[in-house]
Amino acid sequence: xxxxxxxxxxxxxxxxxxxxxxxxxxxxxxxxxxxxxxxxxxxxxxxxxxxxxxxxxxxxxxxxxxxxxxxxxxxxxxxxxxxxxxxxxxxxxxxxxxxxxxxxxxxxxxxxxxxxxxxxxxxxxxxxxxxxxxxxxxxxxxxxxxxxxxxxxxxxxxxxxxxxxxxxxxxxxxxxxxxxxxxxxxxxxxxxxxxxxxxxxxxxxxxxxxxxxxxxxxxxxxxxxxxxxxxxxxxxxxxxxxxxxxxxxxxxxxxxxxxxxxxxxxxxxxxxxxxxxxxxxxxxxxxxxxxxxxxxxxxxxxxxxxxxxxxxxxxxxxxxxxxxxxxxxxxxxxxxxxxxxxxxxxxxxxxxxxxxxxxx
Numbered sequence: 001x002x003x004x005x006x007x008x009x010x011x012x013x014x015x016x017x018x019x020x021x022x023x024x025x026x027x028x029x030x031x032x033x034x035x036x037x038x039x040x041x042x043x044x045x046x047x048x049x050x051x052x053x054x055x056x057x058x059x060x061x062x063x064x065x066x067x068x069x070x071x072x073x074x075x076x077x078x079x080x081x082x083x084x085x086x087x088x089x090x091x092x093x094x095x096x097x098x099x100x101x102x103x104x105x106x107x108x109x110x111x112x113x114x115x116x117x118x119x120x121x122x123x124x125x126x127x128x129x130x131x132x133x134x135x136x137x138x139x140x141x142x143x144x145x146x147x148x149x150x151x152x153x154x155x156x157x158x159x160x161x162x163x164x165x166x167x168x169x170x171x172x173x174x175x176x177x178x179x180x181x182x183x184x185x186x187x188x189x190x191x192x193x194x195x196x197x198x199x200x201x202x203x204x205x206x207x208x209x210x211x212x213x214x215x216x217x218x219x220x221x222x223x224x225x226x227x228x229x230x231x232x233x234x235x236x237x238x239x240x241x242x243x244x245x246x247x248x249x250x251x252x253x254x255x256x257x258x259x260x261x262x263x264x265x266x267x268x269x270x271x272x273x274x275x276x277x278x279x280x281x282x283x284x285x286x287x288x289x290x291x292x293x294x295x296x297x298x299x300x301x302x303x304x305x306x307x308x309x310x311x312x313x314x315x316x317x318x319x320x321x322x323x324x325x326x327x328x329x330x331x332x333x334x335x336x337x338x339x340x341x342x343x344x345x346x347x348x349x350x351x352x353x354x355x356x357x358x359x360x
Contacts, residue, residue, distance in 0.1 A: 002074040002112045002299055002325055003043065004081070010061055010068040012038040013353035021326075023346035027337055028330045029358065030350035036330040039350070040116070040301045043328060046070040047112040047299075049086050049095050049105045052120075057088045074112055077296055084111065106148045113142055113296065115287040118303040121279035125259065126267055132257040136191050139286045143294045147190055154183045158248060166246045173239065174232075180251065181223075181231035187252040188221045195219045195257070197292070198285045205284070209316045210277055215261045222254040273308070280305055280317060287322045297325040304330050311336075 007018040013035050028036040037053075041060075044052050051060060061068045071085035087094045095102035102108065123131040140147040161176045199216050207213045223231050234250065235242075242248055259266045259278060267275060287298050300321065306314045306329075318340065321327075331337040341347070347358040 002076075004073040004075065006039075006042060006046070007071040008042055008069075010065040011042050011070055012060060012062060014038050014042065015354050017355075019348070019355060021328075021346070023326075023344055025327045025329070025340075025342055025345040027341070027345060027347045028328070028350050028355075029333055029337060029347060030330075031333065034350045035353040035355075036350050037118075037303050038353070039355075040118075040303050040328060040330065042070050043072075043299075043301060044114055044116055046072045046084055046086055047114045048108055049093065049102075052116055052118065057093060058091070061088065072112075076111075082111075084108075106145050109141065109145045109148065110143055110294065110296075113290055113294070113298045114301055115142075115283055115290065115298045116301045116303070117280060117283045117305040118301075119305070121283060121305075122275060124282055125275045125278045129256055133191075133253075133255055135282060135286075136194055136257060139194050139289055140190055142286070142290050144190075147187075150183060150186055150190070154180070154187055154252065157183060158251065158253060162247050165242055165248070168243070170239075170243070177232050177235045178228065180248075181228040181235065184223065184252045185226075185228060185231060188223065188255070191221070191252070191255065192219060194289060197289055198282075201288070202281065202285060205281055205320060206277065209281070209313055209320075210274060212261070212274065215259060215266050215278075218258045218260050220256040220258070222250045222252065222256075276308060277313070281320075284317070284320050284322070287324070291322050297323050299326045300324045300328070302327070302329045304332070307332065307335065 003021040005018050006021055008014050009016050019039075028039055030036050041051055041053055044050075045060075051057075054060065057068075067087070067089040069085060069087045071083065073081060073083050075081055082098055083096075085096045087096070095105065095108070097107070097111075124135040125132075137147070137151060141151070157176060157180045161173065161180060164170065164172060164176070195217050203214055203216050206215045223234060225231055225234060235248075238250055267278075270278070287300065290296070290298050306317065309317065329337070329340070337347070348355040349358050
């Protein structure tokens with residue numbers, strides 16, 4: 001199993017200690033605000049060197065402190081033990097793997113593949129279009145370092161093009177449009193592939209849990225043409241309006257991803273519970289997609305996502321989870337977490353950032 005332990009220093013309200021996480025299932029039990037989600041954040045942070053709750057590392061540092069660190073000892077697919085650490089000092093982040101500095105977060109792709117289930121996943125269903133694009137891109141970057149480079153290149157080209165439009169400097173637009181077209185079409189191709197994979201299972205899974213049929217994901221690319229030459233022609237046609245608005249109004253950064261039922265938009269009329277189930281199913285599909293493309297098992301981090309579900313739906317969700325290398329779940333004290341306990345499950349009780357192993 002990947003996470004053998006977790007060592008923390010000045011990470012939010014958590015104690016400066018090393019937690020023994022050597023178990024296939026690990027449960028964090030405690031009242032709200034005690035540190036359960038902070039522990040999941042620490043696991044995610046040491047896996048990807050980024051937080052799922054904030055973009056500012058300064059918000060993670062414990063009050064009245066100036067630096068923090070997260071380290072873990074883990075086993076890779078070949079059963080080799082490795083050590084990864086992320087250190088925040090002097091307002092700078094440093095990543096180390098087995099004592100050597102990691103220059104690019106891209107190098108962590110596939111290191112400890114975590115799939116996170118949390119309440120903010122609702123943004124992928126009912127939030128801005130950018131959030132749905134982010135989710136699909138995240139599903140790809142979990143295992144594909146090439147896609148990381150592809151997205152970086154596209155964003156750099158897009159930024160350069162928008163700068164030229166703002167400066168009314170149009171001389172290089174033809175060259176940029178060619179590069180933007182080639183890169184953007186590759187992104188659209190990758191996005192189509194992942195959404196096609198999701199839709200093979202999505203409607204049946206959603207129907208099996210909710211009883212609602214024919215709900216699927218529809219991808220509407222901004223460029224509805226197939227070749228780079230056609231995209232360049234399209235960009236040329238839209239150039240005058242781009243000049244007026246001083247920004248690029250078409251491309252993968254404008255793609256739309258929607259949930260539909262029988263050809264009609266599903267989310268506007270869906271209940272909160274139906275939307276929540278969409279967000280949970282998206283994460284399940286992300287985990288399945290990772291497994292299918294890497295032949296590896298992910299680590300699942302589940303932050304109170306079962307709390308709002310009735311017992312029947314909870315069990316259906318658990319049955320859909322792919323085989324995992326390790327599972328971390330948070331629970332409130334009154335929840336029936338004992339029902340999900342297996343032989344060897346490790347349960348920690350969390351209070352004021354301090355953890356203790358629950359005795360039987």
